[in-house]
Amino acid sequence: MAIDLTDGRPWVLLPGTLCSGAVFDGVLAALGVAGAARRPLAMRHPSVEDYLPELRAACSPGAVVCGFSLGALVAAQLADRLPAGAFVLFGLNPHADDPAKRPDRQALAAEVTGQGGAAAMGGRLPPLYGSDPEGARRLILDMADKTAGDIVAQTGLALSRPDALPALSRCRAPVGLFTGTQDGVTPLALAQTAAAAAPEGRALGLAGLGHYALIEDPAACAAAVLRWQG
Known part of the structure; x- marks a missing residue:
């Protein structure tokens, strides 16, 4: 790609289920993205279209x-x-x-609402990799507790989401897709499918990392972003 992602431009951040903007902190620090350039959004809306006004407001050109x-x-x-x-x-x-995932998603939402995020997620986490799996686990469960109030909206969003491939096929910006090679939640083949749909898409595997690669090895994730950028 031809742009410098670390030149001070804003980074608009969309975390995952029961995650906060902290999921990106290690990678952004490794990339040298200043705190003032980070614009985390909370995942508090139950449909994709609900996010469009907030994203347009946060997403300046470039x-x-x-x-x-x-x-x-x-x-x-x-x-x-x-x-x-x-x-x-x-x-x-x-x-x-x-x-087929509906019952499990609804069960998780009920458990989070009744028990809290960390208690509900403690036995549901996928395998964690990297040099400090226990540290990764602590951060994930801490985020789960802090974002537990958003689980109902997040569950509705997950259940109602449309296929993203048509939108990716119309995207003219570069799209980098990064997935751990040990990710059993969203395997690398899915990133490759998305990359094939986007005119400027590229998928990169994160060797030896899982679904929470961002936390498991932020430096490796940042290095992959820089390889893609170059």
């Missing part, structure tokens, strides 16, 4: 839109309607939700 998991899906679905200079998406499943 901004980087960075999403993780559920947030990456929202970014991908709106990619053709935002004035972004680039999209950096981690752990994306670009397809509409599998109806």
